[in-house]
Amino acid sequence: MAKLPKPEELLQINYNPPPTEDWMDRPVELKQGNFCWGAKGKNLAAVEFPNARDWTPVEADWKLPKDWEGTVLEAMADRLSKYRSFKVFMDICVRCGACADKCHFFIGGGDPKNMPVLRAELMRSVYRKYFTTAGKYLGKLAGARELDLNVLKEWWYYFYQCTECRRCSVFCPYGIDTAEITLMAREFTNLLGLNTDWISGPVANCYMKGNHLGLEPHAIMNSIEGMIDDIETITGIRINPSFNRKGAEILFVTPSGDLFADPGTFTAMGYMMLFHELGIDYTWSTYASEGGNFGFFTSNEMAKRLNAKIYAEAKRLGVKYIIGGECGHMWRVLNQYMDTWNGPADFMEVPKSPITGTVFDNAASTKMIHVTEFTADLIKNNKIKLDPSRNDDLVITYHDSCNTARGMGLLEEPRYIINSVCNKFHEMPDNTIRERTFCCGSGTGLNASENMEIRMRGGYPRANAVKFVRDKHGVNMLANICAIDRATLSASMDYWVPGVRVTGVHELVANALIMTGEKERETNLRGEPLPGKGGNE
Amino acid sequence: MSLKNILSEKKDELLASWFDRILDTYPVETAKFLKNQKDRFANPVGQAIHKGIGDIFQELLQNGDIEKVSGFLDSIIRVRAVQEFSASQAVAFIFFLKSVIRDGLADISLTPELYDELATLESQIDSLALIAFDIFMQCREKLYDIKANEMKNMTYRLLQRANMVTEIKDAEKETNFIAIHKKEVNS
Structure with missing residues (x-):
């Protein structure tokens, strides 16, 4: 028989989330219901996407290619030089917070990492570390951090919780298009074969x-x-x-x-x-x-x-x-x-x-x-x-x-x-x-x-x-x-x-639409009686 | 003065404290937003909780009509059932009301009559929690229904179009059933 908890144990329910430390120190936890299944290797291979293999987001091993960090940083450097908008969006945010409460995922779910400013910060912090002098030398003091597996998982988790709807960009005084940051994050994760089944199929x-x-x-x-x-x-x-x-x-x-x-x-x-x-x-x-x-x-x-x-x-x-x-x-x-x-x-x-x-x-x-x-x-x-x-x-x-x-x-x-x-x-x-x-x-x-x-x-x-x-x-x-x-x-x-x-x-x-030569219509396109026909009143 | 009258007089302060306790279940940054943004369309979660607890409190002090209270509970639990809470965390906010009331009565010396009333009220709050569990389960079951329906709609339509299934209507019994005909693929 299962051990019954004692009353005092039952009282130990923690109603509150764990105390909040700095967002950077909070390891990402993938919760079911928040993400889609991983891509199948055959679908990635069909379009010659890199690192085609079956993978499961909840497993610890994401079967990443060797030197995946190098692949991401190289791609980041490439896109920064190719797309002026991406470079500007990485640099220009003053964290005024105008976008923070405009995302439907933050409003409806309450996860602070779904505030567009913080979601973008997940990437900006890496950008600072490798592409700015201040970030390189001052590290965390300058809001910079290294790209590691936890960061990558966090990117994947949260940039696949953005629908690129661009509502936040309407409120940004600088016109930063957060959707473009998500587009970039998806490019980078895609280079490692980290797509979802629902998209890659x-x-x-x-x-x-x-x-x-x-x-x-x-x-x-x-x-x-x-x-x-x-x-x-x-x-x-x-x-x-x-x-x-x-x-x-x-x-x-x-x-x-x-x-x-x-x-x-x-x-x-x-x-x-x-x-x-x-x-x-x-x-x-x-x-x-x-x-x-x-x-x-x-x-x-x-x-x-x-x-x-x-x-x-x-x-x-x-x-x-x-x-x-x-x-x-x-x-x-x-x-x-x-x-x-x-x-x-x-x-x-x-x-x-x-x-x-x-x-x-x-x-x-x-x-x-x-x-x-x-x-x-x-x-x-x-x-x-x-x-x-x-x-x-x-x-x-x-x-x-x-x-x-x-x-x-x-x-x-x-x-x-x-x-x-x-x-x-x-x-x-x-x-x-x-x-x-x-x-x-x-x-x-x-x-x-x-x-x-x-x-x-x-x-x-x-x-x-x-x-x-x-x-x-x-x-x-x-x-x-x-x-x-x-x-x-x-x-x-x-x-x-x-x-x-x-x-x-x-x-x-x-x-x-009244069509030429049509018979008297009894139903709408769904086969339901039109108003006034068949007791729908 | 009856307990309900006392609580009515302290209503604003009790509700504020109950609201704060619920917001504490969210991360700090989120709680700030949920509390401060008063527009019900910009902040549907915060406003649903705010309005919901006010209605529940009011109904508790008046008639305690189960159907009405269920509706009010639903407006909050439907939200928390899809947020990142376990079942116990999602409905725990009902129990917060007990400690909020006890704390709110700290400066009043309770007579035996008031104690009796308090015991009755707390028992009512406990039954709210039971209703809350039902609502929580209904919400979760609805989610699973929606998932299953999406899958069914997607595959059924495809099968139908591929002439793999035929829907036969039984006019007499007014029930539909799906007959699956095996079709020789290479015929």
Whole structure:
């Protein structure tokens, strides 16, 4: 029989965390629920990443290559000379603390090392030791420390607890982009084969098959055909999208999550219904079949390699320009990096709407526009017929996805569309939307299941604002324009704000869209009775 | 004067002390933030705890309605259930209230009647702790549900699209079940 503790032993519960010593002296402790499983060797080998082997974060031996310290420091020196921003961000922080309480992981979890300033300090301390005179000679006095295994584990643990959402950078008086520091940390850890399974699997899949899920052409077509069947059931209209068609005017690229994961699939149905109604000349590609880019969470070089297929496919098919679907980090990559990585795309034309004639000069160089820009322009020019009352059972709020809001300033278009296709829309509080939007808590490849605790913690500030509008206005639907949001906010709502579901903006558009020749619609895209049909009132 | 009246009069000071005790379970830097940032959207954790304990205290002194108190407890425990606390650490804040009250009554000479009332109140606080354990477990079970559902949704949709599974609806019984048909891969 197990020994029963005595009453006085039971009273010895320590309710408080251990006394806090200096953060530098506190060894990192990897807690389950906060990190993702380690990468598999086969996935690292598939893309020729270094030190490809299976590894487990909780084991003491991380099977690191010889002289891993040298590898990291050499890479750090290289990036410091290559990227001026990285050098400036290492030097310029005055530790004013403006960013400290702006990170969703710190706000929801309370771990001080998730304060952006302290998270960055994990790397700055090493930078000082090896790259500044003061740090070299004064060591800890100058806030410097040596790179050792504990430091490396701390980097890995905390830089994979940052979603690169850049909320903190909005508040930094110097404009330090903490996401870029995380990007660097991930580059360095990636050089040692320290990636996660949830990231490296999709990267390998994308490299080999064109999309994160590893869907081969027939699977993509099969999935889309399933959606076409559903669309026919709902509208009576059979649509016929084309695949890999040379000579099409437009190539359409969306995150592969839209093809398989509900509620993303309803968003994908929405795109297709809209494009069919307009009769535009577009094609899907089963090769450039991924708008997202998990390579962006490993290294600059890998992100570039995965991104290359979009222009390559546009060139092969001879399209005039590209429309991209609703996705978050996809758009940071497309808007800020694609042009310099794989451009100039001078074999295409500046995007021009075939329906309204609007020229999208903002994409003059990349030749790729966001589908909400395209749709907002249609509505503005009164080119589609809409019945917003079909969405009357929904009380909607809008979550600005971090990358589209802060990464490319796409703030008005989604709102304009939602207000045109729905009658009941309520904003969340000001300090939780637009540039100051809170992350879903699961971006940058943190949307695995094994790290559910940290996802929920990180998702709390967003969910808390949703809860407020649910209680105040009866909000029951959270709209967004990001595939990761659609998947992860569903989980977050389930835990924090039951009763609120998640939708892409184009699902709402398609519900309201009056299509030529459609039968009287009885249900929405989810197969649920429309308001006023089937006792839904 | 009854114990509840005394506690009502000392409400602000008792709540402040209870709040501080709870914040002590967080690292110092975090506690400072949780205490000082009053915006409920910038500091949802601190404000949830602050509001939650106020509501619990109020309800304890009034009717002690279990359903109401459960809701208030939930707003705090749902947060602590996903933070870095063990189960005992996550719900220990209920017990803090006992010592907070005893400390708060230190300057009052307790009559036998007041002692009786105090014993009853402490027993009520103990039952809150029991409810708290239930809520904590519900939260953790919910987390596991979410994990399992994510996995199920991901694989089911893939199997469905690959024609590996067919969902058959039984209209009469209104239940669904999944029949898995083995499919010859090379046929």
